[in-house]
Amino acid sequence: xxxxxxxTVNGRPHEVEVPTYRTLLDCLRYDLGLTGSKEGCGVGVCxxxxxxxxxxxxxxxIALAVFADGREITTVEGLAEDERLHPVQQAFVxxxxxxxxxxxxxxxxxxxxLLDAIPNPSDTxxxxxxxxxxxxxxxxxxxxxxxxxxxxxSHT
Amino acid sequence: MNAFDYRMPRTLDEALAILREYGxxxxxxxxxxxxxxxxxxxxxRPSCLVSLRQVQGLDRIEATxxxxxxxxxxxxxxxxxxxxxxxxxxxxxxxFRRVATIRIxxxxxxxxxxxxxxxxxxxxxxxxxxxxxxxxxxxxxQRELPLREFLxxxxxxxxxxxxxxxxxxxxxxxxASGAVFIKFLPRTADDYATVAVAATITLEPDGERCRxxxxxxxxxxxxxxxxxxxxxxxxxxxxxxxxxxxxxEAVKGEVDPLSDHRGSAAYKxxxxxxxxxxxxxxAWEAAQRSVRGxx
Numbered sequence: 001x002x003x004x005x006x007x008t009v010n011g012r013p014h015e016v017e018v019p020t021y022r023t024l025l026d027c028l029r030y031d032l033g034l035t036g037s038k039e040g041c042g043v044g045v046c047x048x049x050x051x052x053x054x055x056x057x058x059x060x061x062i063a064l065a066v067f068a069d070g071r072e073i074t075t076v077e078g079l080a081e082d083e084r085l086h087p088v089q090q091a092f093v094x095x096x097x098x099x100x101x102x103x104x105x106x107x108x109x110x111x112x113x114l115l116d117a118i119p120n121p122s123d124t125x126x127x128x129x130x131x132x133x134x135x136x137x138x139x140x141x142x143x144x145x146x147x148x149x150x151x152x153x154s155h156t
Numbered sequence: 157m158n159a160f161d162y163r164m165p166r167t168l169d170e171a172l173a174i175l176r177e178y179g180x181x182x183x184x185x186x187x188x189x190x191x192x193x194x195x196x197x198x199x200x201r202p203s204c205l206v207s208l209r210q211v212q213g214l215d216r217i218e219a220t221x222x223x224x225x226x227x228x229x230x231x232x233x234x235x236x237x238x239x240x241x242x243x244x245x246x247x248x249x250x251x252f253r254r255v256a257t258i259r260i261x262x263x264x265x266x267x268x269x270x271x272x273x274x275x276x277x278x279x280x281x282x283x284x285x286x287x288x289x290x291x292x293x294x295x296x297x298q299r300e301l302p303l304r305e306f307l308x309x310x311x312x313x314x315x316x317x318x319x320x321x322x323x324x325x326x327x328x329x330x331x332a333s334g335a336v337f338i339k340f341l342p343r344t345a346d347d348y349a350t351v352a353v354a355a356t357i358t359l360e361p362d363g364e365r366c367r368x369x370x371x372x373x374x375x376x377x378x379x380x381x382x383x384x385x386x387x388x389x390x391x392x393x394x395x396x397x398x399x400x401x402x403x404x405e406a407v408k409g410e411v412d413p414l415s416d417h418r419g420s421a422a423y424k425x426x427x428x429x430x431x432x433x434x435x436x437x438x439a440w441e442a443a444q445r446s447v448r449g450x451x
Binding site for chain 1: 345
């Protein structure tokens with residue numbers, strides 16, 4: 001059983017025919033070729049698949065593609081403008097906010113959502129917001145530094 | 157995941173008609189955080205999903221006579237951040253804030269969580285302490301059940317196959333009251349609790365003696381449960397170490413935990429007493445602040 005869905009991904013409209021059981025993550029990766037978002041745990045815990053649905057971060061591995069019908073999705077591919085990295089991406093590069101990279105797309109999308117909601121977050125805000133994005137390499141300090149730097153840069 | 161039909165009714169009546177058509181084969185889906193996860197793990201294989209996304213009017217948070225009413229499609233995040241809930245029942249905002257992660261709270265709905273009936277969830281614990289009532293719609297019309305009657309067993313509710321949850325009504329607390337929700341999390345902040353406790357205390361006008369106490373516990377039985385015997389020990393009493401000890405012992409006799417990777421049954425029973433003591437102390441202090449504030 002399939003369904004035709006219309007969704008806007010990173011500002012571009014798409015029409016896709018998907019099996020009803022397609023997850024949003026698989027739709028992004030396999031139907032639309034956007035492989036930035038990753039599957040980690042597959043049960044909504046690790047955050048590697050974090051995308052924004054109408055501006056709100058969700059786990060795309062446990063959202064059905066049909067659930068996103070008529071809505072706007074932002075993935076990590078949609079953050080850089082004209083080859084210029086998004087301030088959060090640039091800060092992760094400058095401050096070593098990633099190592100192996102598997103969690104990075106999710107970290108960056110979540111951090112962007114944080115700065116959209118709280119432009120000037122405290123360290124507690126950062127820790128609370130990001131607690132659902134697991135990283136097995138960095139020990140998190142570099143990620144927190146990166147986000148703090150991205151917030152500070154956007155105010156100067 | 158298995159193949160399934162996906163239906164998007166526009167009204168509750170249409171949704172109920174589809175549920176009648178498919179019987180036990182259909183599942184209602186709202187945010188899907190619980191259901192899709194269970195389907196991915198092949199724990200459930202429905203042949204039809206009935207999405208409530210296009211049904212209007214189920215996503216409101218309203219103040220009614222002495223209570224708050226939350227529509228079934230209100231998300232956990234909306235409940236957490238609602239100024240109305242924060243003002244009238246801050247314990248409920250705090251409870252929703254402690255659920256999983258923001259990503260999950262953006263998707264998971266209140267009606268979905270109640271119908272899911274996982275005994276480790278947080279909101280049903282606070283809702284039970286507050287005496288919440290679940291609103292149910294079926295072919296025969298509307299009915300309402302106290303939450304403790306709605307939650308029947310492990311992942312089991314009083315819902316018939318062709319019924320769905322449309323909302324929950326939560327009575328406000330009387331004056332001179334304090335309420336808290338706390339959860340014991342030895343692993344990670346987004347985990348289910350090893351033991352969760354919601355407690356309310358309403359004090360006599362003297363601001364010292366307890367008029368009424370309500371204690372609800374999560375993750376220590378097949379459903380959230382009320383600590384009735386423990387509550388009974390509190391009425392008319394002043395807060396003391398001896399009282400909290402006696403209440404803790406009573407709680408141990410009322411819980412019936414399952415051993416799992418969050419703790420053995422024996423450990424959870426001990427921790428239930430500890431957590432109830434902490435919750436009552438905090439609720440008592442909040443109630444005293446409320447009495448002083450009113451003077």
